[in-house]
Amino acid sequence: MNWIQRKIYLYNVTFGxxxxxxxxxxxxxxxxxxxxxxxxxxxxxxxxxxCKRWGWHIEPDWQNSVAGIHGS
Incomplete structure (x- = not known):
């Protein structure tokens, strides 16, 4: 019995x-x-x-965000 078969067996036994x-x-x-x-x-x-609410936006243009330039 390989690893996947053991996990399927454990799933079947655990949940009946x-x-x-x-x-x-x-x-x-x-x-x-x-x-x-x-x-x-x-x-x-x-x-x-x-993330949007707390201001953790991902900048699409990483070069401008590193340089501190924010586009519109």
Whole structure:
């Protein structure tokens, strides 16, 4: 059993998926993936808004930002 197979086995045992049918496992894994996508997507939006609010802007032209010249 290689490393990936052990991690899949651990995931199935931890969440009790080994006792489900194939379609129930598929449904559960689909819901987990959708939930993770929502968390990551909204988390990234929150982080960008947080950075904008606190003034941590990323300058698109790094040479002008080093020289202290800010364009419009």
């Amino acid at each position: 998926l080994y006792m489900l049918d194939w379609w129930e496992r598929y449904l559960f894994n689909t819901l987990v993936i959708v939930l993770m996508w929502f968390v990551l997507y909204n988390g990234s939006r929150y982080v960008t808004e947080f």
